[in-house]
Amino acid sequence: MTKPGRPAAPAPTHPVAVVATESLTADEARYVDAARSANTVRGYRADWTDFTTWCHIAGHEPLPADPATLTGYLTHLAGRGLKVGTMGRRLSAITFAHAVHDVADPTTNARVLAVWEGIRRTHTTPPAQATPLMPPLLHDVLDACPTTRRWTTRDPEPDLAGLRDRALLLVGFVTALRRSELAALDLAHLAEHPRGLVLTIPRSKTNQTGAHPELVVVPHGTHPHRCPVTALHTWLDTADITDGPVFRPVSKGNRPLPRRLHPESVNTLVRNAIERTGTDPSGYSAHSLRAGFVTHAHLRGATDRAIAHQTRHRSLATLGGYVRIHTAWDDNAATQLGL
Structure with a gap:
């Protein structure tokens, strides 16, 4: 966590940047790009950007993220009324970003797990289902x-x-x-x-x-x-x-x-x-x-x-x-x- 009053510099907004591009051959870079579907990459990028933006405003370091940073972020999202599914997807992006940068995953910390379980029990609602379109x-x-x-x-x-x-x-x-x-x-x-x-x-x-x-x-x-x-x-x-x-x-x-x-x-x-x-x-x-x-x-x-x-x-x-x-x-x- 950064010191109070000293906002952290924004982390890279593309969590799939596994290694420095100059260390990859052209073929290796092509396979790295193919490791995740385009939809998954777009979702990770959007979710990671939301997390890093919040960290920058709150003065926290997003990578590696302190467990207290993560629980503060989850509490913030729950307060905004985001669905549990959306918050779960944000956690997945954060997990992935930490994994590809070879740093400890903060989402497995006991504090994070306890807060996340409480949010799920408090805010979970039945998923919205599309109305079937069928005859007539x-x-x-x-x-x-x-x-x-x-x-x-x-x-x-x-x-x-x-x-x-x-x-x-x-x-x-x-x-x-x-x-x-x-x-x-x-x-x-x-x-x-x-x-x-x-x-x-x-x-x-x-x-x-x-x-x-x-x-x-x-x-x-x-x-x-x-x-x-x-x-x-x-x-x-x-x-x-x-x-x-x-x-x-x-x-x-x-x-x-x-x-x-x-x-x-x-x-x-x-x-x-x-x-x-x-x-x-x-x-x-x-x-x-x-x-x-x-x-x-x-x-x-x-x-x-x-x-x-x-x-x-x-x-x-x-x-x-x-x-x-x-x-x-x-x-x-x-x-x-x-x-």
Whole structure:
């Protein structure tokens, strides 16, 4: 800890800087960069920056951090009303920063553990769950996707943003992909099959090294108007996408841009699509497609094992969180009291 009244100089804001770059070969530096996913690195950087900024203002040394510094920081975060999950992520970034710089991890200190346990017991709340997006609302959302762009200076054209949204909604629902997986999907990951398409997911939240690529199916739909395979082919053919990212931004001039959607943009597109139906999009996100698949499949009689085959959940118990609210009324004596 620094002396009172003497603010510490800000520590490096990039905790993944393991060693001095001049000591690495070009190949070594490339492997260091590949050691963590881009999302993880962004999260660590943001969390580490928050911690070092607080330390600078409070006059503490962030690296190595004194246990009292860490408990003060946690108390500060709890006082601001941050969620326990967010605070836990900040601790993970601090742990990682200390590990890669070969200094003692302050998060294992008894004082820190005691304060952290007290915060968890006091402030833990049930995690907010995305509202499932599934039929019949999903059908309304699909029907509300625009189909034609009209201009004053040129002939009407197919609305590429509408075609993309329709394909993204259908594929996202049927495949139960996470938003990061939808954004990362490339044309090379699609393989034709007599029963539809097979998607190869090189990396995922539970398969970050890509040692065992995961397969997800996209079956032909019973109703041609709601077929995810047809919707995807229509988007790709109309936008003339022959390689690279599958889902892309569309310009104001109705042209696909040569880059992939950002994962956060997938959230925005889902909410906007729901709002077009006149439904309040609060509570909905890209995860609503995954939650909607699990819930709808369960209500239609699919087994947990069959659902997990598509969602790639490693624990069948995790699936229960998606369907608990919708099945709470099933065979429940509270509905038979005659009150």
